[in-house]
Amino acid sequence: MAQVLEFKLPDLGEGLTEAEIVRWLVEVGDVVAVDQPVVEVETAKAMVEVPCPYGGVVTARFGEAGTELPVGAPLLTVAVGEPEPDRPAAPGADGHRAQPARAQAASAASTEAGSAASGGAGPSAGAADPGTEGSGNVLVGYGTSRAPARRRRVRPGPPAGANGRARAADPVDGPVPVISPLVRRLARENGLDLRELTGSGPDGLILRADVEYALRAAAAQGRTATAPARPRPGVEPARETAGAAPAAQAGAAALGAAPVTAAPGGDGVRTPLKGVRGAVADKLSRSRREIPDATCWVDADATELMRARAAMNAAGASTALNTAGVPKVSLIALLARICTAALARFPELNSAVDTEAREIVRFDRVHLGFAAQTERGLVVPVVRDAHARNAESLTAEFARLTEAARTGALTPAELTGGTFTLNNYGVFGVDGSTPILNHPEAAMLGVGRITPKPWVHEGELAVRQVVQLSLTFDHRVCDGGTAGGFLRYVADCVEQPAVLLRTV
Incomplete structure (x- = not known):
């Protein structure tokens, strides 16, 4: 039967x-x-x-x-x-x-x-x-x-007062205590045997934080070359997995279409704020409610940056690597390289505020989010360890994530964990913007369109390629002097790319 x-x-x-x-x-x-x-x-x-x-x-x-x-x-x-x-x-x-x-x-x-x-x-x-x-x-x-x-006996997690992470366990036959498919996938992609872990969740449940802790421990002992996934800024991994509110967990995701209904009286339509749209609405509302943001901006002459990019790609075209299909260096990759160099000089902006603890959490790695427009809406994929990548590596990663966004293949891990966002709204043909910060990040660099404009160059009026740069920042992590210094350094690198070589 x-x-x-x-x-x-x-x-x-x-x-x-x-x-x-x-x-x-x-x-x-x-x-x-x-x-x-x-x-x-x-x-x-x-x-x-x-x-x-x-x-x-x-x-x-x-x-x-x-x-x-x-x-x-x-x-x-x-x-x-x-x-x-x-x-x-x-x-x-x-x-x-x-x-x-x-x-x-x-x-x-x-x-x-x-x-x-x-x-x-x-x-x-x-x-x-x-x-x-x-x-x-x-x-x-x-x-x-x-x-x-034959069921595996689940051992209890670490005692109270320990580090709260999973500890290694002897491999035992039987089902692995894992609820989330994302946890299984994270372990599989990093070659981690879940049977060797004892979870810190209820009844020994293995959480994502347990897998990330195990990967960090393995990396520290030289057993793996895979860098551990980084927790979301300002949130402890165990706290995040245990049940943070959906508004706090919602990553920068697509604003998908939602069904609409006629409003009473026939004077409009109603669009339900649910699913993806609702999650994004909650996150933006929380950002505006919690973060006292401010914006400063400056115009910069990007002519030399455009020439430097053309020279890089022209030089690459004559190499065997380029003929083998290596993509040209993209403009956003150069801007990302400038951002990571600026964050090394002004690390206050690569941080987040833990409102519960009333502490500023400064990060030693730059996980760079960037805006990508798709048919499903605007998404913000994250380039991990952007500070450790060169222009070619950044170009390749931007291309990979953009294609994954276009096809809807981005994973939750690729949409979360950012520490700083690069917003190139110039692709929409606009010069400037004062965006809402991607909670809980502390800053976002905005780049407008690069367009020919009259500009005083070397004491004479000339037509140059001009771009407006804006920095929106959390005023709790720094004052205007730091924000202005960051933006001025970015503008100097855009106007004279050699500054980047001199200072890094």
Whole structure:
């Protein structure tokens, strides 16, 4: 007899509490394997494909495209094992009903799918007992599991008063206590075996902060060359993962379209502030409410910077590397290089304010966010360790992240953790702006369009390529003298790129 198991929308991490269904990847009656993606959802951070931890036949789906579901709400049901003959599956929320004959024909395939995903067939080649077989490496909270006797015993986390991080544990067979697919992905991409960790969450749950701590510890001991992911500015990793408000967790994400309805009286339309739009609205409101920002600006002659870029690319065109497909150095990469050099001289602006502790948190690394316009709206991907990259490396990373933004493939990690933002609004044909800071960052450099204008050059009036630069900053982290010094240094480097070579 088949057992119908309910799969609920899992916690996708980053403090997110809801997600919107973008499209279903399976139909009612389809056979799915363990960990097969079944639905694509959109959160306030990114598009995510959600895998199902059960192998069997889909009997119901809950919600159509555009439906917004909270974490823990039913997503779909799967019939696992041998189905009862002549008994149709119950209809789902979307009105679909599984075909009995189709389910019976697929039962053997579903059993094989579950067995294959768990690493091979069990002692019996027949239908698996859902209480004794599973994927083995499941997502705690909505996954299958092996028999209780074979379940891994989760050890408690570090005692109170310790560093609050995960400690190493002896590898043990059984399911890994991980809820978030993002945590599993972070560990997989960095070659970290989750079975070697004991989580600091409830009942030994492994959190993202635990993985990041383990990666930092491994890097410190020289066991990995992968730099650990950096926590969001001003927020301790454990506090962030444990349940910070969605407004505090919402990254700079796309402002997607939302359905509209006619307002009462026919005098306008209403656009719901929910999902991505709602998360961004909450974050911008919080930034304006909490941060006493100020803006200063200056005009600069960018003629020499444009000439320097042309010279770099002309020199590169004659090398074998360029003919092999290396992209030309981009203007935003040069501006980013100038920003990181300026932040090294004025580190007060590479910081955030911890309002609860009433402390300024200054960062020793520059994770540079930049604005990228896409069909889904404006997103702000983050270039990690921008201070350690040269112009060619920055160009390549900007191109990669921009393409990922265009295709909607940016991950939540690539949209969070910035410490400073570069906003090139000149691509929209405007000269200046006073933007809202990307909370909790302390500063943002704005770059307007570069356009020919009359300019006094070497005592004579000439037509030069002029750009307006603006700096919006949190007045709590510094005064006008520091902000003005930063902006003046940036302008000097734009006007005379040789200044950059002299001062770094």
